[in-house]
Amino acid sequence: MTTRKGEETKARIVEAALDLFRERGYEETTMRAVAERAGVSQGNAYYYFKGKEYLLQAYYHRMQEDHIEAAQRVLDTETDLHARLLGVLNSKLEVIEPYHRFSGLLFRQAADPKSPLNPFNDQSAEARQEGINMYAQVLEGAKIKIPADIAPHLPGLMWTYSMGIVLFWLHDDSEGRQRTHALAEQTCDLVVKVIKLLSNPLLRPLRKSALRVLESIQVQLKPTPTDP
Amino acid sequence: MTTRKGEETKARIVEAALDLFRERGYEETTMRAVAERAGVSQGNAYYYFKGKEYLLQAYYHRMQEDHIEAAQRVLDTETDLHARLLGVLNSKLEVIEPYHRFSGLLFRQAADPKSPLNPFNDQSAEARQEGINMYAQVLEGAKIKIPADIAPHLPGLMWTYSMGIVLFWLHDDSEGRQRTHALAEQTCDLVVKVIKLLSNPLLRPLRKSALRVLESIQVQLKPTPTDP
DNA sequence: GTCTATAACCGGATAGAC
DNA sequence: GTCTATCCGGTTATAGAC
Numbered sequence: 001m002t003t004r005k006g007e008e009t010k011a012r013i014v015e016a017a018l019d020l021f022r023e024r025g026y027e028e029t030t031m032r033a034v035a036e037r038a039g040v041s042q043g044n045a046y047y048y049f050k051g052k053e054y055l056l057q058a059y060y061h062r063m064q065e066d067h068i069e070a071a072q073r074v075l076d077t078e079t080d081l082h083a084r085l086l087g088v089l090n091s092k093l094e095v096i097e098p099y100h101r102f103s104g105l106l107f108r109q110a111a112d113p114k115s116p117l118n119p120f121n122d123q124s125a126e127a128r129q130e131g132i133n134m135y136a137q138v139l140e141g142a143k144i145k146i147p148a149d150i151a152p153h154l155p156g157l158m159w160t161y162s163m164g165i166v167l168f169w170l171h172d173d174s175e176g177r178q179r180t181h182a183l184a185e186q187t188c189d190l191v192v193k194v195i196k197l198l199s200n201p202l203l204r205p206l207r208k209s210a211l212r213v214l215e216s217i218q219v220q221l222k223p224t225p226t227d228p
Numbered sequence: 229m230t231t232r233k234g235e236e237t238k239a240r241i242v243e244a245a246l247d248l249f250r251e252r253g254y255e256e257t258t259m260r261a262v263a264e265r266a267g268v269s270q271g272n273a274y275y276y277f278k279g280k281e282y283l284l285q286a287y288y289h290r291m292q293e294d295h296i297e298a299a300q301r302v303l304d305t306e307t308d309l310h311a312r313l314l315g316v317l318n319s320k321l322e323v324i325e326p327y328h329r330f331s332g333l334l335f336r337q338a339a340d341p342k343s344p345l346n347p348f349n350d351q352s353a354e355a356r357q358e359g360i361n362m363y364a365q366v367l368e369g370a371k372i373k374i375p376a377d378i379a380p381h382l383p384g385l386m387w388t389y390s391m392g393i394v395l396f397w398l399h400d401d402s403e404g405r406q407r408t409h410a411l412a413e414q415t416c417d418l419v420v421k422v423i424k425l426l427s428n429p430l431l432r433p434l435r436k437s438a439l440r441v442l443e444s445i446q447v448q449l450k451p452t453p454t455d456p
Numbered sequence: 457g458t459c460t461a462t463a464a465c466c467g468g469a470t471a472g473a474c
Numbered sequence: 475g476t477c478t479a480t481c482c483g484g485t486t487a488t489a490g491a492c
Binding site for chain 3 (some may be wrong): 477480485486488
């Protein structure tokens with residue numbers, strides 16, 4: 001059980017860490033400095049956070065919350081699929097921009113299969129689901145027909161695609177991230193085209209192959225719950 | 229300039245590190261232990277390797293060499309595209325299997341945009357090119373027609389695809405990595421089908437969109453050399 | 457110049473008293 | 475829940491040997 005005071009202390013530590021990360025970057029921020037700014041002892045900081053990387057995680061969650069909020073504005077107003085998708089992507093890029101400097105570290109951590117930040121493992125199922133849901137919303141609000149067989153897979157695919165864009169952004173040092181924005185726009189086009197194309201009955205065999213692939217990935221991504 | 233004795237010392241350090249990594253894993257291996265097993269002082273190890281992660285890099289390079297060798301046997305014998313591609317993928321999976329336990333760390337490091345292991349940045353251009361060349365070979369030796377416009381992009385795409393398979397493998401804890409092998413086979417199928425499909429003149433507009441995307445990525449992947 | 461060793465530093469993490 | 479004291483291991487400074 002955690003007390004009121006505990007919550008406050010924890011919040012102070014997060015704030016201190018986030019401030020320092022933004023000021024100097026992650027590596028240059030010591031746990032000693034975080035503790036000092038939060039007004040607690042170093043040891044106490046470890047009472048609330050198992051390690052330094054867990055503070056990074058706090059950062060990550062905040063970004064996701066901010067994105068959900070920013071994307072909602074787009075989803076509430078746009079009705080065209082292309083506009084909705086691009087709007088959601090752009091709001092993502094906007095939200096993460098301040099952290100470009102060290103989000104490489106986030107990715108780095110996220111790449112470790114054992115990391116709680118890794119989008120592919122079970123621990124982060126909730127966060128992943130939130131992300132996927134967002135793209136389900138993107139599709140729902142759009143006036144477009146989607147073949148029933150691929151429909152359930154599409155949000156997950158789009159979410160994966162959005163991670164690809166973020167990966168590109170990570171390496172993008174162009175002025176104002178123009179390259180990433182250009183890529184988002186072009187690929188958005190492509191995605192919409194492919195979705196429309198997939199309805200074509202001539203492509204049914206290809207769609208079936210693709211579906212089989214998706215299903216075998218799915219098993220690993222969302223293991224079927226073992227019944228009692 | 230480095231002397232003969234220097235080379236030998238360096239090799240001893242790599243061997244010591246690689247042995248220890250395999251025995252206990254990366255995190256559990258201390259630089260002190262590596263130095264001791266190599267019969268050098270801890271400080272001396274740092275004369276040869278800027279840091280612990282550079283020893284990991286040695287591991288990585290060895291894996292790549294092994295893969296090139298293993299793949300060659302496939303490329304020399306098979307002529308069918310599907311068989312060639314699947315053969316190369318399987319040889320990759322075979323080579324990396326002993327390191328499954330900690331290759332997550334490799335990926336983790338590779339995900340950092342500044343890391344020399346990151347396949348997308350300039351420092352690793354050479355290693356990337358080697359990988360891409362392998363898939364160029366896969367295509368060359370196969371009896372198949374490829375539309376001229378996408379031909380130059382295909383090896384790079386296939387290399388990227390192979391990294392996707394490795395990423396999946398990383399998270400695969402199934403018996404004998406059956407899931408990854410199943411995925412490789414299925415996606416291999418799919419890739420071959422898509423390549424054939426892309427030749428269809430009806431898909432020209434889609435291909436054009438895709439090409440534009442590929443070109444904007446390319447700029448970042450291989451920046452055009454500035455002329456003098 | 458190339459190589460090697462010793463000693464120290466620094467910061468993340470932990471133990472244990474209060 | 476909070477602190478102090480300590481550990482541990484990656485890294486660096488530096489001095490000297492070949």
